[in-house]
Amino acid sequence: MPQPLVGKIQYDRVKGTPVARPRRTALEQAYVVEVVKGLGVTMRHFFKNTKSMFRGERPDAVKDPLSEGITTLAYPEQKKVYPPRFRGVHRLTLRNDGSPRCVACLCCSTACPAQCIYIEAGEYPDGDNRRGYERYPVKFVIDELRCIFCGYCVEACPCDAIRMDTGRHAVPYDSREQFIYGKAMLMSLESADGKQLAENPRHEPPDPTHPGIDRLKGAH
């Protein structure tokens, strides 16, 4: 019958394997010699690396991070290349005339789990070709501090108007206000390969590029 553990630690239950103590010579015990030996290893690597550095043989830490030699990154002069589907800060894509592709449907702000997107929808002014057909964001604000970079806004967008392909991670700033990206800021950003236009342009009926038929000029 096992004895209760309360008040009594049963040391005899602890079983260990005896390990042989390392044997040291008197020279090793003397300490100084071993320290000098160890420093020797350090110095050998030091001179090896500095030699390759001076000769320009240092491997590229970005392109060849797994090679021998120094592979630390000299950030921010050197930056790591992010994979192509890396989700960076947002940008708003543009149409050919430089206006935002966004139609202020609020799908992104609906999908956003962090509720960091604020949009105010408005109608194009009188005389604009798009008046009546579409609306546009009067305000488009993303709080990049609140954003968790999940990419749901990009998934939700029916117009390819918002993207996270800038290749920029959240940049450090001095104040919180600077993290609040407005419409102009978001429209000024480019994708990692320098694009700003949307991939699926829309051709409205008044537009000369429109492929369809109008009641007024159609054949039916």
Next chain:
Amino acid sequence: MPSIKLDGQDIPFEKGDTIIRAAARQGIEIPHYCWHPGLSVAANCRMCLVEIDPMQNRRQIVLDVLQWDAAKGDYVPGKKPKLEPACQAECIEGMVVKSDTSPHVALARKNVQEFLLLNHPVDCPICDQAGECKLQDYWLSDQKTAKRMRDEVVHKPKAVEFGDTIVYDAERCIVCTRCVRFMEEVAKDPVLDKRERGNLGEIVLAQGRKLEGHYTMMTDHVCPVGALTTKDFRFKARVWFLRKAQTVCPGCATGCNAWLDYDPRTGEVPRLRPRDNEAVNKYWMCDDGILTHRRVNEDRVLHGYLGRGTKRERVNPGQALTAAAKLIKGGNVAIVLSAQHSTEDNFALAQLGRALGVSELYLSRLKDWDGDDILRDNDHNPNVRGAQQAAGDLKLRPLSELSGAKVVLALGGIADVDDETVLALAEAKIVTIASNHGPLTLNADVLLPAASWAETHGTFVNRQALEQEFHAGARPSGESLPGWDIVSRLARTLGQAIGFTRYADVRAAMGPRNTTPNAAPPPADAAPPAPAE
């Protein structure tokens, strides 16, 4: 009661009922676009097709069709029963109807859906109807496939202004003619009509006319898709962000039942929608009623204020209450109820009046407006009867008869007050409890912020003497509080406890609501409705 069998379920019906109406009474929806319970039957959308088993000694009409045989890889001859629109087929005792259980009906619905969406622009991101659109709902429940047409869709006029309130988009329109029928049958102004046929069909205005009158915005409400939108709500909100609370329109004495759609994040109320009530407003509301949602966010009194004109300064609510109590203690108080506030607010104020020992009360109200036989009552106030009830045994006199008071304690900012009354009032010290600015707030020495009707629970008594409850939607804006709460706090500051700390307290003191309509005028010995000032 006679009944039919719909998908194996017994559905009782009244004589003259169509299948869709009998089902709707039982809370069963047969998919439909053009049918509306308050309008005539058009049967043009073909969405409500159902399979009706042949009656006794009758032969079923069977059609020869080609059906796709996947195994053979070709079309083969097949048979299909003739389907009938449930909105037009009248119920007959013992009728057996198959709706959701019939594969033929399912296929018909799917094809009708695809057909209606053939030339649809599918601009849901831009469309205000998205989220409450029948095309979206039935696509998800009955279609779930992409259309097979590869051609460019037919383009039709977009963003056509139908008047000062409505914008029409012919591409989104499925030409169900609900709006046409509404204008003709309910608004009695047949200004809309349909032109062309098939995929070129569109709704047009009568030549030289525009959509006008008091019932234009209902065309947007009856539209099952996003073809008609109101300028008032256009691009204002996405409907899935809105929550609803049941409310009563404060526009006139009819007391139309409505849904208060509010944004819980900002407290804004972007629109009102009619709430079905056969006894009061059926399915409709007038434009002015729908637009009363503007009162929630426009011209609001949000803080306590002291002083008149340029001397007016903002103070915290406690200071305002103390200042009001100090004025009222000066004696000779006249108390003004409001026909624009809930019965609860008026009741609390009348109780305070009794505690202060006044023998008569006054009533502020809006002048009569242009009523009609459809919904609008001549009385522009929602709650004259409620104020009369609240006054009880105290005499209720119109505000124009008020004179000689040193202090006026008034409820409600929305009122029409003539110049003579304003001059007479200007000599007195005025304490006003109001949600919106108006003639009684401009000259107020102490202004206390009340919650608007959309932000508090309460009751309006309509012209049928129905006591209709409305619920709070958004939270009270600014530092406002429900009117009865302010009155109760004022009473406590005065040392006249009227004992209301919760809404339930006020209700308990008032007794149960009358919920049976009574169109008879109020008894002659009660205070007569104040004449228009």
